[in-house]
Amino acid sequence: MCLAIPMEVVEVEQNMATVEMGDVRRQVCLDLLDGTVEVGDYLIIHAGYAIHLVDPEEARKTLSYFKEIFDYEVSG
Amino acid sequence: MKYQDEYRDPELAGRIIRAIGERSRTAARLMEICGTHTMAIFRAGIRSVLPETITLISGPGCPVCVTAAEDIDRAVALCRQPGVIVATFGDLMRVPGSESSLNREKARGADVRVVYAGFDALEIARQNPQRRVVMVGIGFETTAPTIAATVRQANREGLQNFFLLSAHKLLPPAMEVLLAAEDVHIDGFLCPGHVTTIIGIEPYRKVAQQYGKPCVVSGFEPVDILQSIYMLISQVESGESEVEIQYSRAVNSEGNERARKLMAEVFDTVDASWRGLGSIPGSGLRLKRDFREHDAELHFDLEVPTVRQHPGCRCGEVLRGSCTPVDCPLFRSSCTPSNPYGPCMVSSEGTCAAYYQYHGV
DSSP states (O other), rough: OOOOOOEEEEEEEEEEEEEEEEEEEEEEOTTOOOOOOOTTEEEETTEEEEEEEEEHHHHHOOOOOHHHHHHHHOOO | OTGGGGGGGGHHHHHHHHHHHHHHHHHEEEEEEEEEEEHHHHHHTTHHHSOOTTTEEOOSSHHHHBBOHHHHHHHHHHHSSSTTEEEEEETTOOOSSOOHHHHHHHHOOOOOOOOSHHHHHHHHHHHOOTEEEEEEOOOOTTTTTHHHHHHHHHHTTTTTOOOOOOOOHHHHHHHHHHHHHHTOOSSSEEHEEEEEEEEHHHHHHHHHTTTTOOOEOOOSSSSHHHHHHHHHHHHHHHTOOOOOESSSOOTTTTHHHHHHHHHHHEEEEEEEEETTTEEEEEEEEEOOOGGGGGBBBEEEEOOOOOOOOTOOHHHHHHHHHHSGGGGGGTTTBBBTBBBBBBBHHHSOOHHHHHHHHHHOO
16 A cells, blocks of 8 residues: 555646656656656656655665675675 | 666675674564565565574564454445445455455445555546545555645535545554563564654654664665674664664655644544554544545445454464464465455555465575
8 A cells, every 4th residue: 555656757737747657657646745857757656646756876875885895794 | 777776786795694693692573564564575585694693573464464354344334335435455356345346346346446645536527427436545654645645635626526435543552562562572663664754753752761662764675684684683682772764865864844734734533443453543634624624434324234353363463473374374374465364464565464375495
């Protein structure tokens, strides 16, 4: 029920955005977000509303951070 | 898909599994509170790749499952009233109340409509000015702000035929109830990703500091969950109890303040009745006075008969993590997804449904 998925913004008009994931396109409401949203951003979508703007740097860090810990522990 | 595929990488997952195996020494019971986690864990087969030291238990994190039978009874009573359209999320349709479900009422001719978002229910209200449209709102802090936004919009538009029956619940108070329970032993929490997107990590600090239980906020892909388990057992092994965020691409420590403000503008916090956990102080949401004209509980007579539940059903204990579905005598024998007795078997995110589909296969 708390499933929410990252979808790419393809169009923004006032407080609504069109988002896409694969073949799925949806209209979502931006009223729960602070700041501006741009085409190409990824939003976490739940029940028709964007609840978060995905942080690309954090997304990358999650993948590499663990690699560092693991390599350290194996070699250490 | 970006932000999904890379977190399903089998090679990376394999490395984390090995790291967990090397790190885990102490027996640890870790509870995932979120039903979406429960399903993701089963679907990815994560239980079967963990060392014997680690036990994953499922908590009360499926909003459908914890919805009290009396709330279903109220929704059923609503859709029997003339001229009423009931709108709700699809998950709720099959959940049994005392003697019926929304699905059964729909089959009998009631106008019950499944919506994807709160604003879909608003559109139904706009298009049917002669009818009364009631949204049955369920869900935790992830969903509640979207419904708050919907009610505020209805209010701004002066949509007098739009109502909300709120069965929304807040998760942190339920975590505290579990921690105080004597029949449930938990060494750490895999905290719900999207609930935390909204509430931030502050509510877990008490769990970590006062109760000494590590908390890790996890994403939903296999790599996310494995990494979170690794972070949890690292805390267990080193005797720490902190709040950490694994799912940092979608969660920051402050949460979504705008969404929380909106919830506070529209809802008061009230006591709420949970299936399996009973009444929990401060764990429910009810419309504030300013929005009372949209409150279904004030507008409709929703007196319902005394709640009846199947005497053999152990959903309550399953929701607390004090027993597993296989301990229930009804499980798999008379209670199945096509003929469910309790909500944990009904919901696609219910623990019993997950066990039925994946356990021992």
